[in-house]
Amino acid sequence: MSWHPRQLGQQTGRTFVVTGANSGIGFEAARDLVGRGAHVVLAVRDTTKGETAAARLPGPGSTSVVELDLSDLDKVAECVKRLVDSHDNLSALICNAGIMGGPYLFTPQGFERQMGTNHLGHAALIAGLWPLLHTSAARVVLIASNEARRGLLSPRTTREELFNPVPYNGQQVYSNTKQANLLFAQELHRRCERAGSPVISVAVHPGAASTNLFARQLERAGRVSLARVTKMVTKVILPSAASGARATLRAVDDATPSGTFVGPARFGQLRGPPEFLDVYPSASDPATAARIWELTEQALGRPLPF
Numbered sequence: 001m002s003w004h005p006r007q008l009g010q011q012t013g014r015t016f017v018v019t020g021a022n023s024g025i026g027f028e029a030a031r032d033l034v035g036r037g038a039h040v041v042l043a044v045r046d047t048t049k050g051e052t053a054a055a056r057l058p059g060p061g062s063t064s065v066v067e068l069d070l071s072d073l074d075k076v077a078e079c080v081k082r083l084v085d086s087h088d089n090l091s092a093l094i095c096n097a098g099i100m101g102g103p104y105l106f107t108p109q110g111f112e113r114q115m116g117t118n119h120l121g122h123a124a125l126i127a128g129l130w131p132l133l134h135t136s137a138a139r140v141v142l143i144a145s146n147e148a149r150r151g152l153l154s155p156r157t158t159r160e161e162l163f164n165p166v167p168y169n170g171q172q173v174y175s176n177t178k179q180a181n182l183l184f185a186q187e188l189h190r191r192c193e194r195a196g197s198p199v200i201s202v203a204v205h206p207g208a209a210s211t212n213l214f215a216r217q218l219e220r221a222g223r224v225s226l227a228r229v230t231k232m233v234t235k236v237i238l239p240s241a242a243s244g245a246r247a248t249l250r251a252v253d254d255a256t257p258s259g260t261f262v263g264p265a266r267f268g269q270l271r272g273p274p275e276f277l278d279v280y281p282s283a284s285d286p287a288t289a290a291r292i293w294e295l296t297e298q299a300l301g302r303p304l305p306f
């Protein structure tokens with residue numbers, strides 16, 4: 001029988017951190033969790049947008065907003081400090097925020113912006129929060145994509161190919177970031193298992209959902225009219241952001257084991273109820289995962305958990 005969000009049950013007394021919770025899939029996941037009584041921390045790069053989103057989450061749970069710019073490792077560290085200072089227990093960290101495509105831009109630390117945001121920023125957040133995640137026996141949920149199938153990362157990937165690819169193909173880099181999310185979730189699961197850590201690592205692909213993701217890349221490229229049309233078209237042809245959030249909700253269900261990859265399986269994995277899926281061949285090679293882990297540690301200049 002298909003999994004339905006009603007199976008998640010009440011979440012009163014639990015705290016969830018959701019990155020990029022001001023819009024799209026992250027907002028819908030937050031809405032559902034707050035509706036079940038949870039406290040949701042909206043970790044957002046624009047706190048005004050975050051407060052506006054929080055005001056649209058009526059309860060019975062509660063919300064707070066924390067500033068988080070994943071594209072800047074210094075800002076990630078500031079966010080970690082705020083979260084650690086204000087929480088002594090987390091049920092889950094949902095690494096949802098993401099960007100797709102657009103021109104070749106760099107983070108303040110000099111990494112290509114998509115990889116710097118989607119993968120590296122989240123890796124830094126997980127590493128910074130690790131003691132809290134570990135003592136809380138928390139869930140770490142990484143939102144990948146079925147685009148991860150097209151990722152080209154391998155055990156031979158160089159630091160330049162991962163973080164400063166030339167020539168630049170924005171769509172390919174997006175696929176690589178989502179492959180990195182999926183690889184990272186698998187590797188984290190394996191390392192937790194080996195170390196006997198209670199942390200649970202789950203990867204998600206939301207299928208296709210009508211969000212700002214598609215129009216944003218056009219806006220960034222200065223194609224404002226096309227962005228406007230894209231917004232209208234995606235609203236008509238794609239499933240809602242709420243249906244995109246269902247896989248995230250299944251990922252935080254206590255019945256979902258560590259190492260699982262959750263997502264819709266129908267219509268080329270674009271829609272349908274969230275199911276437990278086989279990890280794509282592009283992300284099932286432990287040697288590739290270990291390589292991305294190693295390059296990530298080098299880029300962060302600090303060891304990741306274990």
Ligand SMILES: NC(=O)c1ccc[n+]([C@@H]2O[C@H](COP(=O)([O-])OP(=O)(O)OC[C@H]3O[C@@H](n4cnc5c(N)ncnc54)[C@H](OP(=O)(O)O)[C@@H]3O)[C@@H](O)[C@H]2O)c1
Pocket residue numbers: 019020021022023024025026043044045046049068069070071072096097098099117143144145146205206207208209210211212213214216244
């Ligand atoms: N929509 C789909 O069909 C689809 C399919 C596969 C995977 N996904 C994945 O689903 C996740 C959510 O995306 P979405 O579709 O819901 O798109 P969205 O509506 O554009 O949401 C993306 C969120 O990420 C935030 N964000 C972007 N850059 C950030 C940064 N540097 N620091 C912190 N937050 C940042 C955005 O904040 P601002 O509002 O401030 O920009 C926004 O809240 C992404 O990881 C995406 O790759 C989506």
